[in-house]
Amino acid sequence: MTDASQNYETGQHPDLPPPLSEVGILGWLKHNLFSSPLNTVMTILAIWFLWAFIPPVLDWMLFDAVWSADSRKECWALMEEPEGAACWAFIKSRFSLFIYGFYPEASRWRVDLSFVLLVLAVLPVLVDKMPGRKFGLIYAIAFPFIAGWLLVGGLGLEPVETDQFGGIMLTIIIGVTGISFSLPLGILLALGRRSSMPVLKMLSIMFIEFIRGVPLIALLFIASSMLNFFLPPGTVFDLLLRVLIMVTLFSAAYIAEVIRGGLQAIPRGQYEAADSLGLNFAKAQILIIMPQALKISIPGIVNSFIGLFKDTTLVLIIGMLDPLGIGRASLADADWSGLAREVYLFIAMFFFICCFGMARYSLYLEKKLHTGH
Amino acid sequence: MSDAVQEHEVREPATQMTVGDEVAVEMNAVHKWYGQFHVLKDINLTVNSGERIVICGPSGSGKSTLIRCINRLEVHQKGDIIVDGVKLTNDLKNIEHVRREVGMVFQAFNLFPHLTVLENCALAPIWVRNMSRDEAEEIAMQYLERVKIPEQALKYPGQLSGGQQQRVAIARSLCMSPKIMLFDEPTSALDPEMISEVLDVMVGLAESGMTMLCVTHEMGFARRVANRVMFMDGGEIIEQNDPENFFNNPQSDRTKLFLSQILHN
Ligand SMILES: Nc1ncnc2c1ncn2[C@@H]1O[C@H](COP(=O)(O)OP(=O)(O)OP(=O)(O)O)[C@@H](O)[C@H]1O
Numbered sequence A: 001m002t003d004a005s006q007n008y009e010t011g012q013h014p015d016l017p018p019p020l021s022e023v024g025i026l027g028w029l030k031h032n033l034f035s036s037p038l039n040t041v042m043t044i045l046a047i048w049f050l051w052a053f054i055p056p057v058l059d060w061m062l063f064d065a066v067w068s069a070d071s072r073k074e075c076w077a078l079m080e081e082p083e084g085a086a087c088w089a090f091i092k093s094r095f096s097l098f099i100y101g102f103y104p105e106a107s108r109w110r111v112d113l114s115f116v117l118l119v120l121a122v123l124p125v126l127v128d129k130m131p132g133r134k135f136g137l138i139y140a141i142a143f144p145f146i147a148g149w150l151l152v153g154g155l156g157l158e159p160v161e162t163d164q165f166g167g168i169m170l171t172i173i174i175g176v177t178g179i180s181f182s183l184p185l186g187i188l189l190a191l192g193r194r195s196s197m198p199v200l201k202m203l204s205i206m207f208i209e210f211i212r213g214v215p216l217i218a219l220l221f222i223a224s225s226m227l228n229f230f231l232p233p234g235t236v237f238d239l240l241l242r243v244l245i246m247v248t249l250f251s252a253a254y255i256a257e258v259i260r261g262g263l264q265a266i267p268r269g270q271y272e273a274a275d276s277l278g279l280n281f282a283k284a285q286i287l288i289i290m291p292q293a294l295k296i297s298i299p300g301i302v303n304s305f306i307g308l309f310k311d312t313t314l315v316l317i318i319g320m321l322d323p324l325g326i327g328r329a330s331l332a333d334a335d336w337s338g339l340a341r342e343v344y345l346f347i348a349m350f351f352f353i354c355c356f357g358m359a360r361y362s363l364y365l366e367k368k369l370h371t372g373h
Numbered sequence B: 001m002s003d004a005v006q007e008h009e010v011r012e013p014a015t016q017m018t019v020g021d022e023v024a025v026e027m028n029a030v031h032k033w034y035g036q037f038h039v040l041k042d043i044n045l046t047v048n049s050g051e052r053i054v055i056c057g058p059s060g061s062g063k064s065t066l067i068r069c070i071n072r073l074e075v076h077q078k079g080d081i082i083v084d085g086v087k088l089t090n091d092l093k094n095i096e097h098v099r100r101e102v103g104m105v106f107q108a109f110n111l112f113p114h115l116t117v118l119e120n121c122a123l124a125p126i127w128v129r130n131m132s133r134d135e136a137e138e139i140a141m142q143y144l145e146r147v148k149i150p151e152q153a154l155k156y157p158g159q160l161s162g163g164q165q166q167r168v169a170i171a172r173s174l175c176m177s178p179k180i181m182l183f184d185e186p187t188s189a190l191d192p193e194m195i196s197e198v199l200d201v202m203v204g205l206a207e208s209g210m211t212m213l214c215v216t217h218e219m220g221f222a223r224r225v226a227n228r229v230m231f232m233d234g235g236e237i238i239e240q241n242d243p244e245n246f247f248n249n250p251q252s253d254r255t256k257l258f259l260s261q262i263l264h265n
């Protein structure tokens, strides 16, 4: 039997397994939860906290909740004590409103189809080992135009006014457009700001600093009201399109600064090596500099995207019905009023799932792109 | 300083290396300033194809600046630099031509950390020489074999030792089949035991007839392969000679002082 206390001749000591208390579950518990008196107290407090809060929350949200009813009164009548649990029946009865806004019912398949196509477009962008990724990426570039046609109509499809767009669909339209157009625009702005050409540099700085210095709400008001002053009378310039442009520009200014930070971390030697191999500016940027700068910038970029996604709720203020707007409108219904908790919790969960997903994906990307330097 | 300067044994004996009569690099009355600071002063230099020049001199004397002007990593303000028959001006076409034909190896390796060794080597042939990926990777493997690290092809630079990284950097340059190679202190960031593996590769390259300009303080290497050793100080070429005469019979006092400093400490 091998034993750590046994004597071996010098140079002959074999590799022994570590003591049992250092490995496995016991070792993990000892090192992570009970490593010091303070840590032990914190662990016990945390367990008590979870014990005290999780069961009542689960009861309220799931086990005692009412899933079908026709009004608030009916809902509360079904509970042991009124208001003692969630009334999800309300959300259920408004579910399609939350998803589609006032999009005409007969055409909602076009929204569904767009969503499926969106998932298909996002896959090749996110998963790099997908077979046929090249075609997937080409399709991803074409997707916004296909989706735009499907949603707005025309060319053989029944036209739908964009003021009928609403709910989660509107959030996703603004979020996805903002994210996918602000990244390339942000890259160009960051390069412009670091350019040695004074005019380009000045324009980039002015643009970035102007946009960063103005609240998004102000930009949205400008989009909804002031833009008409600048356009010749009689021109129709869709409000949603104006909002999309403003949100994209707003996000691009932030992305540009994040990427500029990443660019500053790239040593000069990388540019020199690229130059000395004969790569021109564009090739050096695309093949050498940007892959490294973007990698460093992933946490900041995703942070901006998450912010952008949540900021889409601000369109409420210029009268667009995003999920929050739908929620408020629904609460005005006398049959259902008083169920604000359910509405806001539902909306909060929707945003949380989307944003948490983005955060996890960014962590996965960081790990995957780590090459040991 | 003593580490970088000690003489490393260079194993293989140099075989006969021929110097052509084509001019590879020509510098005529070249001046360069950094702001007010006059770094290069009236540099005149002709390098024939197949010549191997070693440049030495104290820190800050302008050695790096000189060789970096040859592939226009630095811009000179006065005089002419003609490389492979092409005069360096602001014309991007000329600069691109020169950079295709001139390889450079840096003190800090400057490998691309996000690409594997193989990708580092195949990148420029694919994107600058428009080769197919297969062809470029085949050439990359050939050169990785020549610098004796084919087995590291799929690793990332961050996973290699300094000496291995520098050999990859040399292979990466060679994959472009350059006519001229520039080396800027390729061994001075390396631990002593890794210096000779890099020098061996450079000797092999010299024997294959490559035109080389090396900034280095490896005097063993200079004796072995150089046709000419150049001493720079204060932005001027103070003295140049064949290695035999340069080391045994230096003319200027500054050269003597410099040689005594690097050889006897
Ligand atoms: N970008 C720059 N701006 C201003 N001064 C510079 C710049 N690069 C180099 N110099 C200065 O020019 C001089 C020559 O620099 P260079 O790098 O050519 O020297 P070197 O001979 O290669 O020295 P070392 O042996 O330390 O590498 C130095 O005094 C240096 O401080």
Ligand SMILES: [Mg+2]
Pocket: B063, B064, B065, B184, B185
């Ligand atoms: Mg130098």
